[in-house]
Amino acid sequence: MNALERRVVAALSLLYSFRMLGLFMVLPLLALYAADLPGAAPATIGLALGAYGATQALLQVPLGWLSDRIGRKPVILGGLVVFAAGSAVAAMADHVAIIIVGRALQGAGAISSSVLALAADATSTEQRTKAMAIIGISIGLSFALAMVLGPLLAASGGLGAVFWCTAGLAVFGIAIVVFAVPRTEVRHHDSVGASRAMLGPVLRDATLRRLYGSVFLLHLLMTAAFLVIPTAMEERLGLSRDSHWRAYLPLLAVSLVIMYPFLHVGERRKRLDLALRTAIIVLTAALGALMVATQAAVLYGALALFFGVVNYLEATLPSMVSKSVQSRGRGTAMGVYATCQFLGAFVGGALGGWVLGMGGVQWFLGLTLLLGLVWLQLLWRITRVKSTQMTEIEAS
Numbered sequence: 001m002n003a004l005e006r007r008v009v010a011a012l013s014l015l016y017s018f019r020m021l022g023l024f025m026v027l028p029l030l031a032l033y034a035a036d037l038p039g040a041a042p043a044t045i046g047l048a049l050g051a052y053g054a055t056q057a058l059l060q061v062p063l064g065w066l067s068d069r070i071g072r073k074p075v076i077l078g079g080l081v082v083f084a085a086g087s088a089v090a091a092m093a094d095h096v097a098i099i100i101v102g103r104a105l106q107g108a109g110a111i112s113s114s115v116l117a118l119a120a121d122a123t124s125t126e127q128r129t130k131a132m133a134i135i136g137i138s139i140g141l142s143f144a145l146a147m148v149l150g151p152l153l154a155a156s157g158g159l160g161a162v163f164w165c166t167a168g169l170a171v172f173g174i175a176i177v178v179f180a181v182p183r184t185e186v187r188h189h190d191s192v193g194a195s196r197a198m199l200g201p202v203l204r205d206a207t208l209r210r211l212y213g214s215v216f217l218l219h220l221l222m223t224a225a226f227l228v229i230p231t232a233m234e235e236r237l238g239l240s241r242d243s244h245w246r247a248y249l250p251l252l253a254v255s256l257v258i259m260y261p262f263l264h265v266g267e268r269r270k271r272l273d274l275a276l277r278t279a280i281i282v283l284t285a286a287l288g289a290l291m292v293a294t295q296a297a298v299l300y301g302a303l304a305l306f307f308g309v310v311n312y313l314e315a316t317l318p319s320m321v322s323k324s325v326q327s328r329g330r331g332t333a334m335g336v337y338a339t340c341q342f343l344g345a346f347v348g349g350a351l352g353g354w355v356l357g358m359g360g361v362q363w364f365l366g367l368t369l370l371l372g373l374v375w376l377q378l379l380w381r382i383t384r385v386k387s388t389q390m391t392e393i394e395a396s
Helices: 003-024 030-036 042-070 072-091 096-108 112-122 125-179 196-204 206-225 229-235 241-268 272-292 296-323 327-379
Strands: none
Touching: 003 072, 003 112, 003 125, 030 042, 030 096, 030 125, 030 229, 042 072, 042 096, 042 112, 042 206, 042 327, 072 096, 072 112, 072 125, 112 125, 112 327, 125 241, 125 296, 196 206, 196 327, 206 272, 206 296, 206 327, 229 241, 229 272, 229 296, 241 272, 241 296, 272 296, 272 327, 296 327
16 A cells, blocks of 8 residues: 555544444443433333444435535544434433434444545555455454443443543544545445445345345344343353453453354355354354353353354455455445344344343243344355356355
8 A cells, every 4th residue: 555545544444443432332331231220121221222223224325325425524524423422412311212312323423334435535446455454354353342441431430431432432533534534536436335226236136135134133133132141241140340341351352263263164165155054053052052051151151152253254244245246236235235234233122122021031032043043044055046137156
């Protein structure tokens, strides 16, 4: 990369990671801390957990299109202002309903597609894949840091401190956009952004539909799991709220090791189909163990497997989408993928909270097993699927 490309990619990676850090920090906390507020119930806490996903899903593609018309920076700055406002609303909340409103406002600052488009504007074709990979890595690092930093902040200042920190990160992101990101010309890219003309083909493609369903189910299960994980750590592992970060830190380190066998089978041995099916089975089993096991060793093992498989799938699924579509439809396919991802987060929080409130852990376990079977069936024949519009997936 040249000096300008390095500067832009570094600035946008920092911006993206700050924003995702603010969203991820809340995941391990809401189920515990929001329970102390008026209006708290499994259904309302689940809705608060997933509310940002609904507005993200609705606005991600439209705001990307808007950035094509009026420029990237105005849309990104506006999204960060809305995100900061939502964080402030949630920080001052004295009722779960106010947290739901704040979380929905956070999601309304849907700038992911605009940030990626700006990175594409500022990089050459040869360096674009590298730029996207660097931004993607920053998201993974944000998730790991959030699992530790969120509980640490909450231990000293409660849930409000976490939301105020999130608002501060958004303000810092505004400063990055204003002072560190140079002005660039808005250009059309086949690989970034959504095209109305390509929307039909990428929705009809059978392979892509399976991948959209996969990311939907992944984020549904992941968001729903955080309705159970914090409580399990507190009640069955005997960990106080203030010490959850001490458990997350080594678990996330172990999860990186757990990723290796899946990557080895999928990439080195060219058995991506086997790696994916195994990952789904392991994820479902880990979630089941989290709900019913009482022994500390089993719970810690299940948590490590859960984080390891989630990290593997988060890295693998978008790569599969990119490989499964022609260049002229790649941006549209990724836009639909992101929409399904955020929809999954919303449904996971809302549905998970409702099921937990109606039938307790038993119903929640049944829902998890059912969705695991649906997901397994969805991907069972993915390497045999062929489309007339798109290229065949490179999985076998």
